[in-house]
Amino acid sequence: MESVDGAVRTLPSIGRLSRGLLFGRPHGKFGLSPSGRLLPPPPRSQENADPRRTAFLLHKQWTLYSVTPLYRFSNTRLRDYARLLSAFIAAEKQKGLAVEIGVELDIKVAVSSLPDLKGSDQDQAAILVQLSLRSPASSKNSEEKLIWLGWFCCVSGDDLSENVPEDFTCLPLFLANGAESYTSIVGSWFQKTFDCCFRRLAISPLNLSWMAAMWTGCKVDKTTSAMELVFSVPCLPQPLDISYAIHPEDAKALWDTVQKTPGEITQEEVDVFMDCLYSHFHRHFKIHLSATKLVKVSTAIASAHCDGIIKFLQSQYLTGMLMLLTELAISQIQ
Numbered sequence: 309m310e311s312v313d314g315a316v317r318t319l320p321s322i323g324r325l326s327r328g329l330l331f332g333r334p335h336g337k338f339g340l341s342p343s344g345r346l347l348p349p350p351p352r353s354q355e356n357a358d359p360r361r362t363a364f365l366l367h368k369q370w371t372l373y374s375v376t377p378l379y380r381f382s383n384t385r386l387r388d389y390a391r392l393l394s395a396f397i398a399a400e401k402q403k404g405l406a407v408e409i410g411v412e413l414d415i416k417v418a419v420s421s422l423p424d425l426k427g428s429d430q431d432q433a434a435i436l437v438q439l440s441l442r443s444p445a446s447s448k449n450s451e452e453k454l455i456w457l458g459w460f461c462c463v464s465g466d467d468l469s470e471n472v473p474e475d476f477t478c479l480p481l482f483l484a485n486g487a488e489s490y491t492s493i494v495g496s497w498f499q500k501t502f503d504c505c506f507r508r509l510a511i512s513p514l515n516l517s518w519m520a521a522m523w524t525g526c527k528v529d530k531t532t533s534a535m536e537l538v539f540s541v542p543c544l545p546q547p548l549d550i551s552y553a554i555h556p557e558d559a560k561a562l563w564d565t566v567q568k569t570p571g572e573i574t575q576e577e578v579d580v581f582m583d584c585l586y587s588h589f590h591r592h593f594k595i596h597l598s599a600t601k602l603v604k605v606s607t608a609i610a611s612a613h614c615d616g617i618i619k620f621l622q623s624q625y626l627t628g629m630l631m632l633l634t635e636l637a638i639s640q641i642q
Contacts, residue, residue, distance in 0.1 A: 361424055362626060363623060365620060366623060367619065367620075369618075370619065371491070372481070372482070372483060372508070372509035372511075372616040372618060372637070373481075373484065373495075373508055373616075374636075374637035375479060375498075375507075375637070376505045377480075377504065378479060378503075379476055379504065381477040383421060386420060386435070390417045392501070393417045393419070394415065394416065394417040396496075397439070397490075397497075401415075415441055416440040416441075416442060417439055418440070419436070420438075421434070421435060422435070422436050425459075425463065425626070425627065425630060426463065426627075427463035427465075430469055430470070431462045431463060431469070432469075434459055434479070435460045435479060436459045437458045437459065437494060439454070441454075456484070456487060456490040457485045458484040458485070458491065458494055460479035462634055463481075463630040464631045465480060480634060481509075481633050481637040508616055509616045509640060511613070511614050511615075511636065512614070513602040513614065515632075518578055518632070519605050520605045521563060521566075521573060521577065521581050521582075523605070523607040523625075524559045524560055525560070525564075525573070526607075533556065533606075533608050534554060535554045535556055535605075536554075537554075537605055538606075539552065539601060539602055541600050542600065542601060550600060552589055552597070562581065562584055562585075563581055566580050566581045566584070585597075609625050610629055618633070
C-alpha cells in the first residue's frame, strides 16, 4: 500500500487522494449547491436510542475532516487496533523507538463502536477513538484523564457506500476534539494502516446559510440563546467581523413565513430567508451584508465556523446534523 507519510503530519488539504478515482460518483442526491433538501425524522433505528450514550459528544468543539474509504478495516478487530495505535503513539513520543505491544503505557487507547450514529441500515456504525492519560507510577485502578477524542461516521451515505468495492469501509466524516498533535498522530496511523487520506473539511458560506435556515426551523423545548451570524468584512487593512444577533422567536417566525413545505427546504427559501435578514440589517445600519462573507452561525441547535469547526448542542438533532456533514465530506472526496 502506498504511504502518504510526507503529508500526514498536519493532515493538510492536499489535492491527491489515496485511491480517490475509485470513489467518484457522477451525481448524488445532494450536491454543493442543492436545489432542495429533505428533513427526515430520526430513522427508526434511532427512535429507541438512549441519548445518554452520545451525550458526551455535545458541547465540545469538533474539527471536521473528510476521509476516503478505509481499506480492509474490520469492526471485529477494534481491540487489536487500540493496541497497535497505542504502540504507535508511544513510538512517536519516543522519536521513533520501537515499543513492545502490550506493555503498560502512559497513554491508553480505546477504540469502540457507536451504533446509534447511523442514518440507515446501509451505514457503517460510527467508530470512536479515545486517548486517556495516566501516570506510569499510578495503579491500574487509578482514574484516567481523557485528553483526546476522535470519531468516524457515515450518516445516510448510501451514495458512496453503494459504489465502493467490498474491501472498503465508508466512514467519510471524521471529527476530532483535542490537541492537533494527537490528531496528526492518530490520522497518520489510520492513513498508513488503511490506505486512506484525511483532508480538513471547510464549510462554505452557502452551506452555513443552509445551516442557519435548517437550525432556525428546528423546535427545542426551551431556548434563550439568540441566533447569531458572524460576517467577515473583506479588503480591510485590519480584520473586521460583524456580529448579527436575532431573537430565536423572531428568526423562527421569519422562517415560518418563508418555508412552503414542512420537512423540506429549498435553495430559494434559504436565499429569501437570508435576504430578509440582510434587508433588515441594512435598514437599521446601512451596511450591505451581501458584500461580506458569512463565517459563523450559532443557534440553540449547534454552531459552525467556516474553518470546519462545529459544536453540537441538542442530541435529538445530532443525526440530522451529521447527515448534512456526511454529505459535505462525501462531496470533497468525489
